[in-house]
Amino acid sequence: MGKVAIAILCVLAAGCGGGGTAPQALSADDAAYQQKLQELFLDAKPGSVIEIPAGRHALDRVLTLRANGVTIRGLGSDKSILSFKNEISGPEGMLVYASDFTIEHLAIEDSKGDGLKVNDGENITIRDVRVEWTGGPKTTNGAYGIYPVKSKNVLIEDSASIGASDAGIYVGQSQNVIVRRNRAEKNVAGIEIENTINADVYENTATGNTGGILVFNMPNLAQPGQSTRVFNNKSFDNNLANFAAKGAAVASVPAGSGVVVNSNPKVEIFDNDIAGNHTANLIISSYFSTNYYNTRGVDPKYDPYPRAIFVYGNRFKGGGDSPDGLELKTLKTAMFGINGHFPDVLWDGYVDTKSLVNGLPPAAERICVQNGDAEVLNADGPNKYKNPKVDKTAFQCELPKLAAVELPHS
Amino acid sequence: MLDARAWVLCVCAAALALVACSRTSQPVHFFAEGRPSKLSDWQVIYTDGPNLALNAGVIPYDLNTALFSDYAHKLRTIWMPRGTSAKFSADGSFDFPVGTIISKTFYYPRTKGAARDSIAVARTYDQSADFSDKAQGELGLKLANVHLVETRILVRRQGGWEALPYVWNAAQTEAVLARTGDAKPLELVSDDGTKQAFTYVVPNENQCAGCHVVDLKTKQIAPIGTKARHLNREYSYAMVRENQLLHWTKLGYLTGITDPASAAKNADWRDVAQPLDARARAYLDINCGHCHNAKGPANTTALDLTIFAADDRYLGICKPPVAAGRGTGDHFFDIVPGNPQDSILPYRMRSSEPGVMMPEQGRTTTHVEGVVLIEQWISATTGRCS
Numbered sequence: 001m002g003k004v005a006i007a008i009l010c011v012l013a014a015g016c017g018g019g020g021t022a023p024q025a026l027s028a029d030d031a032a033y034q035q036k037l038q039e040l041f042l043d044a045k046p047g048s049v050i051e052i053p054a055g056r057h058a059l060d061r062v063l064t065l066r067a068n069g070v071t072i073r074g075l076g077s078d079k080s081i082l083s084f085k086n087e088i089s090g091p092e093g094m095l096v097y098a099s100d101f102t103i104e105h106l107a108i109e110d111s112k113g114d115g116l117k118v119n120d121g122e123n124i125t126i127r128d129v130r131v132e133w134t135g136g137p138k139t140t141n142g143a144y145g146i147y148p149v150k151s152k153n154v155l156i157e158d159s160a161s162i163g164a165s166d167a168g169i170y171v172g173q174s175q176n177v178i179v180r181r182n183r184a185e186k187n188v189a190g191i192e193i194e195n196t197i198n199a200d201v202y203e204n205t206a207t208g209n210t211g212g213i214l215v216f217n218m219p220n221l222a223q224p225g226q227s228t229r230v231f232n233n234k235s236f237d238n239n240l241a242n243f244a245a246k247g248a249a250v251a252s253v254p255a256g257s258g259v260v261v262n263s264n265p266k267v268e269i270f271d272n273d274i275a276g277n278h279t280a281n282l283i284i285s286s287y288f289s290t291n292y293y294n295t296r297g298v299d300p301k302y303d304p305y306p307r308a309i310f311v312y313g314n315r316f317k318g319g320g321d322s323p324d325g326l327e328l329k330t331l332k333t334a335m336f337g338i339n340g341h342f343p344d345v346l347w348d349g350y351v352d353t354k355s356l357v358n359g360l361p362p363a364a365e366r367i368c369v370q371n372g373d374a375e376v377l378n379a380d381g382p383n384k385y386k387n388p389k390v391d392k393t394a395f396q397c398e399l400p401k402l403a404a405v406e407l408p409h410s
Numbered sequence: 411m412l413d414a415r416a417w418v419l420c421v422c423a424a425a426l427a428l429v430a431c432s433r434t435s436q437p438v439h440f441f442a443e444g445r446p447s448k449l450s451d452w453q454v455i456y457t458d459g460p461n462l463a464l465n466a467g468v469i470p471y472d473l474n475t476a477l478f479s480d481y482a483h484k485l486r487t488i489w490m491p492r493g494t495s496a497k498f499s500a501d502g503s504f505d506f507p508v509g510t511i512i513s514k515t516f517y518y519p520r521t522k523g524a525a526r527d528s529i530a531v532a533r534t535y536d537q538s539a540d541f542s543d544k545a546q547g548e549l550g551l552k553l554a555n556v557h558l559v560e561t562r563i564l565v566r567r568q569g570g571w572e573a574l575p576y577v578w579n580a581a582q583t584e585a586v587l588a589r590t591g592d593a594k595p596l597e598l599v600s601d602d603g604t605k606q607a608f609t610y611v612v613p614n615e616n617q618c619a620g621c622h623v624v625d626l627k628t629k630q631i632a633p634i635g636t637k638a639r640h641l642n643r644e645y646s647y648a649m650v651r652e653n654q655l656l657h658w659t660k661l662g663y664l665t666g667i668t669d670p671a672s673a674a675k676n677a678d679w680r681d682v683a684q685p686l687d688a689r690a691r692a693y694l695d696i697n698c699g700h701c702h703n704a705k706g707p708a709n710t711t712a713l714d715l716t717i718f719a720a721d722d723r724y725l726g727i728c729k730p731p732v733a734a735g736r737g738t739g740d741h742f743f744d745i746v747p748g749n750p751q752d753s754i755l756p757y758r759m760r761s762s763e764p765g766v767m768m769p770e771q772g773r774t775t776t777h778v779e780g781v782v783l784i785e786q787w788i789s790a791t792t793g794r795c796s
Contacts, residue, residue, distance in 0.1 A: 038590035042615050061591065064616035066629065088593060089611045089771055091764035097619075097626065097707070112764035113735075119707055120626045142765055143735020149710050150626075166735040173710060218732050220712040220723060247731060247738030247754065294795040297728030297743055 026086065030058040037063065044070045052080040052106050059083065062090040062111075068099045074106030077130035077160065084111040085134075091142070092117045093131070100409075104128050110135070111142045115161070118148040123409045126156045133163030137186045139243050141165040145187065149173055155410045157181050165243060166250050167192035168209070171199060173223050178405055179204060188244040189214045189253060190235070193264075195225040200405040202232045211250065211257035212238040212277065217264040218249060219287065219302035227266045229402050235259055236275040242324070252290040254279040254324035263287040265307040265365075268402050275317035279324050280342050280377075282316075284309055284367055286350035289381050305352045307365040310399040314371055316344040331385050335377075343375035343390055350382055369395040438465050438489050440509045442567060449561050449576040449585035454489060454513050455550070457583055461542045462515065462558065463550040465489070469661065470547035470647075471654050473640040475679040475692040478777040480610055481533045481598055482516040482559065483540060485547050486635065490663055496636075498655075498666030500674065501718070503633050510566040512633055517551065517558045521599045524557075527580040531557050533598040533606070535680065546646040553582060559594060560612045561585050564622070564633055571631040573618035590614045598775065608775045620771055625705040634700050638667075639674035639717065676717060679783060690787035691717055693780060697769060713744060726755055728795035734758075737766050747793045750785035759784060 026034060038061070040050045046069030054075050059082055065072075072094075074080025084093045091113025094103075097120060104127040108115040115131030118124050131145035145161025148154045149172040160183040161168030168187035171177050177199040183206075184190030190206030192214040193199045199215075206212035212235030215228045235258045244251040253260060256278030261267045262285050274281040287293055287304035298304075320342030323332050332342055347367065355361055369376055369392070376395050380388045439446075439453045450456050453465050464470060468489045476484065490496065494507035518531030519539060540556055543549040551558075558578040565572050576585035577592045591614035598606040613620070622631040635641070641654045650657075655673060658664035667673060676695060677688035699716035701708035711732045714724045723729040726744030731737070731754060739757035746752040758768035759781045767773070 035590045038614055038616075042589055060593070061611075061614070062617070064614075064620065066616055066619060066623075087764055088609055088774065089591075089613075089617070089764065091767075091770055095620075097623070097629065113770070119710065139736055140765075141736075143733065143737070147733075149733070166733075170733075172733060218730070220729060221732065222709075222712070245734075245736040245738045246740035247742040248735055249730070249732070251738075292730040292742060294728050294743075296793065296795055297723045297730055299723065 026058055026060055033057055034059045034061065041065050046070070046100070049073060052082065054079045056081040056083050056109075058086060060086045060088050062087070062092050063094045065094070065096045065098050065101070068101070070098060070100075071102040071104075072106070073102075073104050076105050077107045077128050080106040081109055082106065083109045085109070087112045093142075095119070096121060099123055101125070102127070106130075107132065109133070113142045114144040114147045115142060115164075116146050117144070118151055118154075121148070121151045122153055124148055124151050124154045125409065126154075126159055128158045130160040131162070131164070131168075132160070133165075135163070137163050137165070137188075137240060137243050139165050139245055143248075144168075144170040145184075146170070147172070148177075152176055153407050153409060154178070155407055160184070161190075162186050164188065165245070166248055167214070170194065171196050173221055173225075174199075176405055176407060178407055178410060184209060184212075186240060188240075188242055188248075189250045190238065192216060192250070193225070193228050194218060194249075195221050195223050196228065197223065197226055198405050199228040201228065201230045204233045206233065206235045207237050208240055209238045210240045210242045210244075210255045211253040211260050212236075212274070213258075214250070214253065214260045214262070215264045215267050216249065216260075216262045217287075217303070219298040219304075224303065225264050227402050228264065229268045229270075229404070230259060231269070231271045234273045235277070235281075236273065237277065239276075239278045247292075249290070249292075252292070254283075254328060256280070256319070256322065256324050257283050258319065259283070260285065261306050261309055262290070263304045263306055265303070265305075265309075266402060267306070267308070268310045268399075270311070270313045272314045273317075274314055274344075275319060277319040278322040279320065279328060280346035281319040281344045282311065282314075283346045283348075285348040286381070288350050289348045305350060306367065307352075307361070308399055309367045310401070311345065311367075311369045311374075312371050314374070316371070316374055320344065320346070327385060331379065331388060335388060335390075343377045344371070345369055345374060345376040347376055347378050348381035349378045349388075363397065364399070366397050366399070367395055368397040368399050370398065438467060438511065440491060440511060441565070445574055445587055445589070447587045449563070449587075452511060452513075452563060454487060454511055454563070455485075455515065455561070457553065460553055461550040462553060462556075463542075464548065467492075468513075469658070469663065470645070471641060472546065472643065472645055473635045473696065474643050474676040475640070475689075475696050476635070477696050478773060478780055479516060480608060480773050480775045481777075482518060482610075483537055483556075485513075485515040485517065485540075485551055487513045488636070488663070495662050495665050496658075498638065498664060498673075500638060503636050504638075504664065506566045506633070506636070508566055508568055512564040512636065513561055514564075515551070515558060515561040517556045518596070520555055520557050526553075526557075526582055528557070529595055530597045530599050530605070533600045543648065544646075545648045548648040558582050558585070559596075559610055560588075560592070562618065564631070571622070571633065573615060573622055573631055575612055575615065575618065577612055588612055588614075591617065606775065611771070611774055613771065617771055620707070621700050621769075623707070624700050624703065626707055626709070627705065634696070639676045640696065642670055642673050642675040643678075674717075679780070686787055686790055690783055693783055697780070701769070727791070727793075735765070737768070739766070743795055745788055745791065746795055747791040748789060750788040753788055756781055756784050756788065
């Protein structure tokens with residue numbers, strides 16, 4: 001009896017002695033819909049509109065688009081849902097290599113990799129798209145929710161990303177970008193602008209992430225980023241424990257970060273409501289603080305300093321009271337006591353010493369904080385936090401304001 | 411006077427007739443447009459009862475080091491219209507004439523005693539039982555010994571290359587166009603009897619482009635294997651064993667090269683007599699280089715895994731990842747010299763989980779022997795990341 005039962009179990013498990021696990025097959029209806037949808041993606045040409053009907057459509061394979069001038073349109077990000085829970089071939093939910101592309105009013109759920117990736121496109125509109133990992137924040141979730149990369153003229157609006165194991169809305173190596181009125185929750189990084197030139201990030205809400213809004217420059221890439229404006233956003237209570245895999249760029253972001261600028265020049269941060277972020281409401285830092293710097297692996301031409309950062313008119317509230325990581329915790333307690341808190345702005349203190357004139361960076365490259373009572377903690381990272389100090393007057397400077405981003409198609 | 415190609419074709423046709431040739435006399439059919447619904451419409455390869463046979467003028471070829479595809483064996487063929495030929499290129503894919511048809515049949519040796527439609531297939535590198543003749547593939551595959559899964563057609567049309575996937579039926583008599591791909595449950599059986607269930611994924615047309623669009627700006631599909639460094643090797647043809655580039659030249663299929671010895675040549679990744687570095691770089695070149703090159707879809711990562719990449723950070727040495735996400739596997743650098751266990755690259759090769767694994771498509775199993783090779787190579791790399 002026992003042996004028979006085991007044999008039957010083996011058959012049921014369909015994997016006894018084998019390494020692979022058979023993925024769950026789609027229902028006949030879903031399989032038929034997937035085939036139809038795949039054909040629409042294959043046959044799309046300029047002017048095509050692919051409509052996604054209401055309902056949760058289970059798919060097991062990435063949807064790839066290569067034709068320019070295509071619109072993909074659902075009936076609402078809570079109504080037309082593409083679910084990739086059983087994905088066997090991807091890893092993205094949707095992968096777009098095309099220009100003049102619009103996607104709107106739909107949701108992409110539970111893809112194994114990125115939700116929506118747009119690579120090397122021009123004139124991209126992403127509107128009312130929700131990308132979500134429905135099981136909550138997990139390291140095994142896909143890396144990026146909405147991910148345009150190497151693209152030009154990108155508009156992301158009224159969209160949402162929830163649960164990405166790296167960045168929710170992640171704009172990489174792009175030019176002329178507007179990210180507005182979006183919602184980012186329970187991601188490691190809510191919104192991340194990386195190696196991008198000319199980005200306006202406004203009227204977004206980032207909450208419940210590890211870090212709310214990030215502006216980063218990574219080494220070794222063809223395009224160093226610059227000129228990002230972050231304004232009129234709400235970034236609050238981003239205190240989720242960092243669940244990124246180690247080694248990922250955002251794994252270095254401490255839980256409780258409202259807005260983070262890392263190694264990216266010409267960043268203007270103003271008129272935001274930034275509150276309740278336990279490490280600091282605003283962090284300004286260098287690649288040297290990330291643990292990834294090494295001379296062999298990083299291009300010597302890479303500029304790891306955050307230069308020309310202008311912070312003004314933000315409404316900071318709370319935060320800084322329970323920083324993430326032993327070093328910062330120790331630092332906070334030593335300087336401000338158990339019940340104290342970091343000032344609103346935490347700067348790791350790395351400066352390009354070669355550029356200093358009379359001990360200060362050139363006027364055009366300074367960090368300027370003209371934000372009412374807001375103070376800056378220079379954590380003295382280069383000396384292992386030996387001589388941290390709070391200052392305000394040293395940051396009383398002004399920088400020319402950046403121009404607004406204008407998109408030809410918005 | 412008979413030209414060289416006609417002569418060889420005559421001999422081949424005669425040889426075919428001797429072996430099994432009961433075939434149709436229809437020539438290869440180049441479709442200038444459209445998508446023929448059956449593989450046999452092309453008349454490139456066809457089943458004639460015991461064999462999957464090659465039509466006249468259809469030449470089989472092999473690569474020094476090939477892409478891993480879930481342990482599938484591959485029969486590659488090329489055909490060009492009479493009087494046309496490809497132009498040699500030292501580094502890139504040859505410039506093929508309109509009308510060129512490349513086919514690639516993915517198949518497995520059958521396990522002993524397995525029925526024709528059995529999903530159990532052999533996991534082996536041994537190809538000796540695959541062919542209808544002691545020659546490598548010119549006389550086709552022996553259907554009694556193999557399980558055909560899919561045949562991909564790459565056809566050079568006026569507007570460029572197009573890719574069409576065909577999936578073999580259970581009776582193994584015909585392959586049918588599957589534009590949207592397919593998924594086939596199979597079971598790999600090793601020599602020691604170990605079994606591994608897996609899903610063989612046939613790509614859809616857009617996924618074909620996922621590898622074959624090697625230049626994101628032009629967006630043109632191009633063959634990957636038909637480059638000098640991959641083709642520069644000997645092949646056992648029915649009548650002769652000789653260098654493929656030489657053979658193609660003699661047939662009139664290739665112009666612009668006089669001496670194959672002067673052409674680039676990748677190592678055979680399995681040939682332990684060749685230097686470890688050459689084997690590893692050949693493996694990375696064909697498995698990763700079609701995306702990870704300066705113009706490819708993975709140029710977002712600054713990682714170049716082609717044979718041309720310098721031995722530095724852009725090959726991954728001490729390089730922090732850009733957008734690997736959870737694909738880091740908790741590791742900090744793509745390659746940590748001397749330390750494969752801390753390197754991202756073999757971690758992603760070892761994984762068979764979408765979102766982690768590399769390459770992103772084209773396999774659902776792990777290429778164990780490939781991972782071992784790359785780990786050995788990284789172990790032999792010296793220096794530190796500091």
